[in-house]
Amino acid sequence: MNGHAVESVSHLTQTGIEASKKMAESSSSMHDLDASQLTVTLTQNPREVPGLNSAEVWSVKACTDHMVTVKWTDDYGWHAPKIVPYGPLEIMPTASCLHYATQCFEGMKVYRGYDGKLRLFRPDKNCSRLVSSATRVALPPFNPLELEKLLKALMRLDGPRWLPKTQPENFLYLRPAMIGNGEQLGVVSPSEVLLFIIAVPWPDLSTGWSPSATAKPPGLKLLASKNDIRAWPGGFGYAKVGANYGPAFVAQMEGRKQGYDQILWLFGPDFQVTEAGASNFFVVWKTKEGKLQLVTAPLEGKIILDGVTRRSVLELARERFIESSEYLTADIKSLDVVERTYTMDELVEAEKKGRLIEAFVSGTAYFITPVKTVNFRDEDLNIPMACEDTGHYAGVLKQWLLDIKYGKVDHEWGVVVEEE
Amino acid sequence: MNGHAVESVSHLTQTGIEASKKMAESSSSMHDLDASQLTVTLTQNPREVPGLNSAEVWSVKACTDHMVTVKWTDDYGWHAPKIVPYGPLEIMPTASCLHYATQCFEGMKVYRGYDGKLRLFRPDKNCSRLVSSATRVALPPFNPLELEKLLKALMRLDGPRWLPKTQPENFLYLRPAMIGNGEQLGVVSPSEVLLFIIAVPWPDLSTGWSPSATAKPPGLKLLASKNDIRAWPGGFGYAKVGANYGPAFVAQMEGRKQGYDQILWLFGPDFQVTEAGASNFFVVWKTKEGKLQLVTAPLEGKIILDGVTRRSVLELARERFIESSEYLTADIKSLDVVERTYTMDELVEAEKKGRLIEAFVSGTAYFITPVKTVNFRDEDLNIPMACEDTGHYAGVLKQWLLDIKYGKVDHEWGVVVEEE
Numbered sequence: 001m002n003g004h005a006v007e008s009v010s011h012l013t014q015t016g017i018e019a020s021k022k023m024a025e026s027s028s029s030m031h032d033l034d035a036s037q038l039t040v041t042l043t044q045n046p047r048e049v050p051g052l053n054s055a056e057v058w059s060v061k062a063c064t065d066h067m068v069t070v071k072w073t074d075d076y077g078w079h080a081p082k083i084v085p086y087g088p089l090e091i092m093p094t095a096s097c098l099h100y101a102t103q104c105f106e107g108m109k110v111y112r113g114y115d116g117k118l119r120l121f122r123p124d125k126n127c128s129r130l131v132s133s134a135t136r137v138a139l140p141p142f143n144p145l146e147l148e149k150l151l152k153a154l155m156r157l158d159g160p161r162w163l164p165k166t167q168p169e170n171f172l173y174l175r176p177a178m179i180g181n182g183e184q185l186g187v188v189s190p191s192e193v194l195l196f197i198i199a200v201p202w203p204d205l206s207t208g209w210s211p212s213a214t215a216k217p218p219g220l221k222l223l224a225s226k227n228d229i230r231a232w233p234g235g236f237g238y239a240k241v242g243a244n245y246g247p248a249f250v251a252q253m254e255g256r257k258q259g260y261d262q263i264l265w266l267f268g269p270d271f272q273v274t275e276a277g278a279s280n281f282f283v284v285w286k287t288k289e290g291k292l293q294l295v296t297a298p299l300e301g302k303i304i305l306d307g308v309t310r311r312s313v314l315e316l317a318r319e320r321f322i323e324s325s326e327y328l329t330a331d332i333k334s335l336d337v338v339e340r341t342y343t344m345d346e347l348v349e350a351e352k353k354g355r356l357i358e359a360f361v362s363g364t365a366y367f368i369t370p371v372k373t374v375n376f377r378d379e380d381l382n383i384p385m386a387c388e389d390t391g392h393y394a395g396v397l398k399q400w401l402l403d404i405k406y407g408k409v410d411h412e413w414g415v416v417v418e419e420e
Numbered sequence: 421m422n423g424h425a426v427e428s429v430s431h432l433t434q435t436g437i438e439a440s441k442k443m444a445e446s447s448s449s450m451h452d453l454d455a456s457q458l459t460v461t462l463t464q465n466p467r468e469v470p471g472l473n474s475a476e477v478w479s480v481k482a483c484t485d486h487m488v489t490v491k492w493t494d495d496y497g498w499h500a501p502k503i504v505p506y507g508p509l510e511i512m513p514t515a516s517c518l519h520y521a522t523q524c525f526e527g528m529k530v531y532r533g534y535d536g537k538l539r540l541f542r543p544d545k546n547c548s549r550l551v552s553s554a555t556r557v558a559l560p561p562f563n564p565l566e567l568e569k570l571l572k573a574l575m576r577l578d579g580p581r582w583l584p585k586t587q588p589e590n591f592l593y594l595r596p597a598m599i600g601n602g603e604q605l606g607v608v609s610p611s612e613v614l615l616f617i618i619a620v621p622w623p624d625l626s627t628g629w630s631p632s633a634t635a636k637p638p639g640l641k642l643l644a645s646k647n648d649i650r651a652w653p654g655g656f657g658y659a660k661v662g663a664n665y666g667p668a669f670v671a672q673m674e675g676r677k678q679g680y681d682q683i684l685w686l687f688g689p690d691f692q693v694t695e696a697g698a699s700n701f702f703v704v705w706k707t708k709e710g711k712l713q714l715v716t717a718p719l720e721g722k723i724i725l726d727g728v729t730r731r732s733v734l735e736l737a738r739e740r741f742i743e744s745s746e747y748l749t750a751d752i753k754s755l756d757v758v759e760r761t762y763t764m765d766e767l768v769e770a771e772k773k774g775r776l777i778e779a780f781v782s783g784t785a786y787f788i789t790p791v792k793t794v795n796f797r798d799e800d801l802n803i804p805m806a807c808e809d810t811g812h813y814a815g816v817l818k819q820w821l822l823d824i825k826y827g828k829v830d831h832e833w834g835v836v837v838e839e840e
Contacts (some may be wrong), residue, residue, distance in 0.1 A: 060605045096666075241667065
């Protein structure tokens with residue numbers, strides 16, 4: 001694996017640890033997040049586990065039996081974490097999160113492997129990113145390693161019943177979230193905060209199947225944004241904060257009305273390609289000079305999300321799509337992996353000149369899904385989909401990641417949750 | 421009064437009414453907001469009314485006895501509004517408002533007049549703006565006239581005890597808000613929404629007094645934003661949505677640490693002056709050509725909030741700061757009222773050349789408050805404050821608005837709430 005990338009991961013975790021240490025040191029009475037203080041109250045009314053990929057799962061309402069909650073107050077820091085039965089939160093109408101979008105979250109999954117084991121995928125990355133997102137909206141930092149312990153504790157409890165060992169190759173969606181809470185309406189950073197973790201049976205969006213469109217052909221249709229801009233330098237596009245989502249729903253709904261699955265967000269007078277809906281966006285093309293490239297928008301400028309899947313795609317591609325790699329085939333050739341600003345004009349030209357090989361989105365919800373259409377200025381750009389209705393590269397990358405997530409191969413990114 | 425401005429107000433209300441009509445017409449089973457359906461459940465435990473400007477008021481936690489709640493669902497539209505005892509909301513951990521910032525609000529006040537009457541100030545403007553904000557974050561529209569009726573109903577109930585007739589010249593802060601609710605975690609516009617209205621005793625921020633700084637000299641100190649951008653074209657800076665607030669708290673906290681009251685938000689490579697914290701920003705200066713001007717950033721580009729106080733200042737200034745006006749004095753001369761893009765360089769030059777007369781912020785929370793300092797590039801720009809520690813123009817505008825709000829003069833902007 002790419003040594004630089006590994007260093008950068010632990011650097012991010014280190015940044016989170018240091019931010020929370022700094023907070024703790026600011027006053028001796030401030031407590032850091034501490035998973036060893038966890039208390040558990042078991043549910044007396046276990047909920048019904050919905051059928052795999054059932055309509056109930058597609059409704060995205062059915063949570064597992066328990067949730068983690070942790071309170072933070074500005075005079076104590078992080079209180080003892082609790083696991084309690086899943087249920088409604090009591091929130092005052094004056095709570096900061098309801099008015100000022102003092103909120104951030106993570107999206108990750110827990111996988112039941114072929115070997116019967118439960119695995120998280122690179123949980124350190126999500127836990128560190130939550131610290132980074134939290135501090136962007138004036139919420140307190142915490143030691144990300146402790147959050148990882150809490151995720152595992154919740155899964156040790158609910159995993160066995162909600163992801164039975166007899167049904168490998170299934171997953172739950174995990175949603176750690178932080179919200180500004182308390183009773184104070186003033187336009188200031190909240191003096192009380194709630195961190196919670198819920199687990200949700202989630203549809204597999206990467207297959208293209210849904211109850212309302214059983215025969216939907218694979219491949220996403222994207223509509224390039226017209227008037228709305230998702231993020232701006234000096235803003236918060238890089239952070240997984242609520243403020244990036246609600247304002248994007250209008251364009252998304254308009255796109256769906258027109259028959260598109262997601263918005264492809266552009267930026268600037270030259271229509272730079274940034275990211276797609278709630279996913280990062282990748283292109284495989286040949287340059288004018290005939291060089292094969294895997295291209296995606298850069299993190300510099302901080303307008304796109306630093307996706308865990310995005311990072312994993314880049315790292316695997318840099319490691320395996322190289323000359324004399326054992327992974328090369330007739331269809332999979334070595335290529336350059338490039339993070340740089342590129343524009344819709346470049347994409348259109350590559351398509352017109354037959355240099356466009358494939359495109360795909362990457363993310364926790366959509367995983368790796370090929371893109372077949374991008375509508376730009378009222379014209380549909382047709383993107384090749386290669387073998388079996390996916391791209392060659394997208395297909396291989398998806399399989400590599402699945403093998404890690406479901407434990408077909410042993411890899412440090414697949415972190416086992418020990419069950420009793 | 422300026423005819424064009426009045427037309428534009430009713431145009432905005434009309435836009436809101438039409439948006440909600442369109443929604444209602446989309447399906448015969450969809451219901452619009454209807455204040456005549458209001459039901460009232462009185463509290464059995466009246467809350468204690470805190471002392472005027474007391475520490476409890478400064479904590480901004482004490483709400484009045486009741487609140488309005490109205491549910492919207494995508495299969496019915498707006499359900500019957502309720503007045504219920506003030507208390508916590510039950511919100512599912514999966515609710516859209518906690519994750520995706522599907523939320524917007526209004527800030528307005530209700531005033532107990534010198535004549536013992538309760539008044540709202542231009543409530544039609546706030547109600548229409550809430551429709552405009554809601555639709556920017558994929559929340560449903562409603563007839564804004566019905567919201568105004570609900571505001572009056574709440575005040576008819578809680579006004580007499582919380583703003584006693586024996587204590588004129590006091591006010592409550594009113595907070596109508598809308599949040600995406602329900603149980604669905606999917607990244608889509610919410611299928612259930614809650615509209616609520618609460619009323620909060622609020623400190624008078626325009627006096628400069630606070631429990632922690634009793635002898636604080638008047639005049640705000642602003643810190644010009646450095647790295648963070650509040651809003652951008654194609655974004656949502658014009659809307660009163662939560663997404664504009666949380667991400668601004670970090671700069672605001674940093675400013676307070678450095679001794680400044682609010683951030684002055686700049687935009688673009690030429691450092692355009694946009695708005696201040698949660699207020700609009702006005703400057704009175706002489707141009708190079710010697711013309712006296714009242715200047716504020718324009719609404720075009722949609723990056724600043726269309727403030728009700730801002731609009732009122734512009735309308736009164738255009739009506740009264742004109743030649744041969746009865747309002748002119750030795751200190752108050754006729755001037756041009758200008759909405760245009762202007763930069764920090766222009767502000768700095770005006771100050772250096774002695775052309776800067778005064779500056780002030782306008783808004784519901786800070787009302788009209790003079791600004792005495794703007795820090796830009798680590799240098800404090802000193803702004804003249806004229807008579808009695810306020811600006812001449814700021815002082816006059818503030819008094820005109822107070823006279824309307826507290827009923828010293830009869831004006832169509834002061835809308836009386838009939839009490840029993």
